[in-house]
Amino acid sequence: MAIIEVDGVHKAYGGRPAVDGVSFTVDEGEIFGILGPNGAGKTTTVECVEGLRVPDTGTVRVAGMDPAVDRHAVTQLLGAQLQESELQPKLTVREALELYSAFYPRPAEWRALAERLGLDGHLDRRFAKLSGGQKQRLFIALALIGNPRVVVLDELTTGLDPRARRDTWRLIEEIRDSGVTVLLVTHFMEEAQRLCDRVAVIDKGRVVALDTPGGLIGGAAGSTAISFTPSEPIAYAELETLPGAVSVDVTGSDGRVVIHGTDDTANAVITLLARRHITARQLRVAEAGLDDVFLDLTEQAS
Numbered sequence: 001m002a003i004i005e006v007d008g009v010h011k012a013y014g015g016r017p018a019v020d021g022v023s024f025t026v027d028e029g030e031i032f033g034i035l036g037p038n039g040a041g042k043t044t045t046v047e048c049v050e051g052l053r054v055p056d057t058g059t060v061r062v063a064g065m066d067p068a069v070d071r072h073a074v075t076q077l078l079g080a081q082l083q084e085s086e087l088q089p090k091l092t093v094r095e096a097l098e099l100y101s102a103f104y105p106r107p108a109e110w111r112a113l114a115e116r117l118g119l120d121g122h123l124d125r126r127f128a129k130l131s132g133g134q135k136q137r138l139f140i141a142l143a144l145i146g147n148p149r150v151v152v153l154d155e156l157t158t159g160l161d162p163r164a165r166r167d168t169w170r171l172i173e174e175i176r177d178s179g180v181t182v183l184l185v186t187h188f189m190e191e192a193q194r195l196c197d198r199v200a201v202i203d204k205g206r207v208v209a210l211d212t213p214g215g216l217i218g219g220a221a222g223s224t225a226i227s228f229t230p231s232e233p234i235a236y237a238e239l240e241t242l243p244g245a246v247s248v249d250v251t252g253s254d255g256r257v258v259i260h261g262t263d264d265t266a267n268a269v270i271t272l273l274a275r276r277h278i279t280a281r282q283l284r285v286a287e288a289g290l291d292d293v294f295l296d297l298t299e300q301a302s
C-alpha cells in the first residue's frame, strides 16, 4: 500500500521550473531512492513531501494527508534528516536527543536509539566535536526519535569515508527491517543499487525512469559490455549485425574491441570467433551498473 503519493507536482523558483510534473508512489516498508544529477529537483521534491515547500500544482499525500495542510499530523509520522543539517555546536549528543524527544508525544526511548546507532559512548560529546560519521548517525537518530512511519534521508552519506558509508547503509537496512519506510535521496549509484527496492531517476525536474535497480540495469540498451583483443583482424561490420549489439568500438593501439549489447550478443560473439578460428585475448563480459544506466538516461534527456 502506498504511504507516499506524489502526483504531477510542479514547483518553480522565480519562474524557472525546478520540479516539472513529478509523479511516483512509495509503498509502505520499502526503501525508495531518488537519484539524479545536481540541481535535478530531488531536494525540492522531498521538501514538498515533508511539507517544507508547497507545490505550485499537483498533489502530495503522506498516509493520505496533505503535508502542506496537515503539517502537524504529518510531522508526527514523518522523520526527516535534512541535507546540510546543523545543530548548535555546544549541544551535546545527550542534550540533542533529549531536546528532540520533547517535540513528540510518543518518542522512542532515546537511550536505546543512541545504543542502536553506536552513539552511547559519545553522549557527553559536543556536536562540534563529532566526526562526520557520528554527526550523520546523530541526524539519523533525530529523524527516528519521533517513532516515524516514514523517514526521509537526503544525501546522508555525502562526505563519509567508505567504511562509515557502509556502516550507514547497514543502519538504513535495519531501519527498513524495523518497518519504517525510507525515502532516500542520493547521488551514489552504488548506494541506490545496494539499498533501494525501487529508484526514481530525476533529471531536469522530471522522472526519466522508475524501476527496481535490477530492472533499470536490465532494461538499459547495451547493458552487457563484451571486450576482447582479437588474434587477427575481424570484420567490424559483421559484429555490428550480431543480435542485440548496440555499439562496436575499437580502443587502444592493440585493436581491442568493445561491444555493448545483451547476453545474446556475448554468445554470438563467442560463436563467431570460434567459427573464424580467431582467439579472443583477455575476453571480458561485464554487466552494466546503475552508473552506466544513470549516465545513459541523463544524457538522453539533455
Ligand SMILES: Nc1ncnc2c1ncn2[C@@H]1O[C@H](COP(=O)(O)OP(=O)(O)OP(=O)(O)O)[C@@H](O)[C@H]1O
Pocket: 013, 014, 017, 018, 036, 037, 038, 039, 040, 041, 042, 043, 044, 045
Ligand atoms: N530556494 C530556491 N530559490 C531559487 N532556486 C532554487 C531554490 N532551491 C532550489 N533552487 C533551484 O532549483 C533547482 C533544483 O534544486 P534542488 O535543490 O531541488 O535539486 P537537487 O536535485 O536536490 O540538487 P543537488 O543534488 O545539487 O542537491 C536548481 O536549479 C536550484 O538551483
